[in-house]
Amino acid sequence: MLTKSLVSSGSMLLSPLCIPYGYASSPGLPFNNSLCFKGRKDQRNIVCACVAPPPNIGSDGFSATKFTDSYKPEELSRIGEPEDDCDVLIECRNVYKSFGEKHILRGVNFKIRHGEAVGIIGPSGTGKSTILKIIAGLLAPDGGEVYIRGKKRDGLISDEEMSGLRIGLVFQSAALFDSLTVRENVGFLLYENSSMSEEQIEDLVTETLAAVGLKGVEDRLPSELSGGMKKRVALARSIIFDTTKETIEPEVLLYDEPTAGLDPIASTVVEDLIRSVHIKGEDALGKPGKIASYVVVTHQHSTVRRAVDRLLFLHEGKVVWQGMTHEFMTSTNPIVQQFASGSLDGPIKY
Ligand SMILES: Nc1ncnc2c1ncn2[C@@H]1O[C@H](COP(=O)(O)OP(=O)(O)OP(=O)(O)O)[C@@H](O)[C@H]1O
Secondary structure (H helix, E strand, O other), X not given: OEEEEOOOOOOOEEOOEEEEOOOOOOOOOOOOOOOOOOOOOOOOOOXXXXXXXXXXXXXXXXXXXXXXXXXXXXXXXXXXXXXXXOXXXXXXXXXXXXXOOEEEEEEEEEEEEOOOEEEEXXXXXXXHHHHHHHHXXXXXXXXXXXXXXXXXXXXXXXXXXXXXXXXXXXXXXXXXXXXXXXXXXXXXXXXXXOOOOHHHHHHHHHHHHHHOOOOOXXXXXXXXXXXXXXXXXXXXXXXXXXXXXXXXXXXXXXXXXXXXXXXXXXXXXXXXXXXXXXXXXXXOOOOEOOEEEEEEEOOOHHXXXXXXXXXXXXXXXXXXXXXXXXXXXXXXXXXXXXXXXXXXXXXXXX
């Protein structure tokens, strides 16, 4: 059974298309793996409106928020924020989320600005992935608001028209469709939604795979790829877009533990790829990246070091510290110190 949604495929690009019923509420299981490739038969309308990029990007491409180290989590989101918010792409304002008796998010506040590379870190189970799903519109918050380019989102992404921003979620598992080839996985959205010809899509898929350093794998099935290759294919799927459209909305990519399960060298490759597809980066073909901003949930030191500029530290349902990556390690905030002194996975002891 298919239902219309703004949510898409496994490295999930949140543009409108038809997905199997229930996908939006089960983001970890994006598709039935026995799903048959639909090809070009059922094309759907794209409903995204197009908005010009924000005009006020600083010379460094982004403006980060810095905070003092005094531990007052409830005030952190307001201290030191730039006054001008017109480059804010995504804002979580006082977001709450519970699962039954488990109160996971308890007033989360932060903004993601155009050009930013942001990491979310914190102890296990503190709600990092939950935040990504809320930003992506796969989960609705119980309280608070999510603003997409200043427009308050009501309900789930599948319930509404999204305009002005594409949001992609790259799952930890890569979430490729096992029964589809790499070409079909990467081109999935375009086959389903665009007016591009099959030849155009094939060429674009090949080019996009090359941009993430993969060549000659178009006809392979996911089972024939290594873990690192699967993540690259998922990344390719999340950055491909309809080149025949006159205006392309800026895109924010959300990565949920993109280097989990990879060896250090494969992790480095993925971390560099994340950088390379960003607007401040350069892809494997030497072209500038297209991703306006990204958010990475990670437990890996190397990912923090290599792939992000600013950090949000989530603890007990709140952002208790945010600042530039290099400031994290030297922070005098006692909670940050406790966390940073162990591994990033380490439990925090009071
Ligand atoms: N759909 C759900 N139903 C019930 N509980 C859930 C659901 N999604 C998440 N949780 C619970 O919410 C808590 C936060 O989960 P989440 O995956 O967001 O944490 P996390 O910080 O990303 O953890 P980790 O670092 O271990 O991946 C966990 O206790 C998890 O079991």
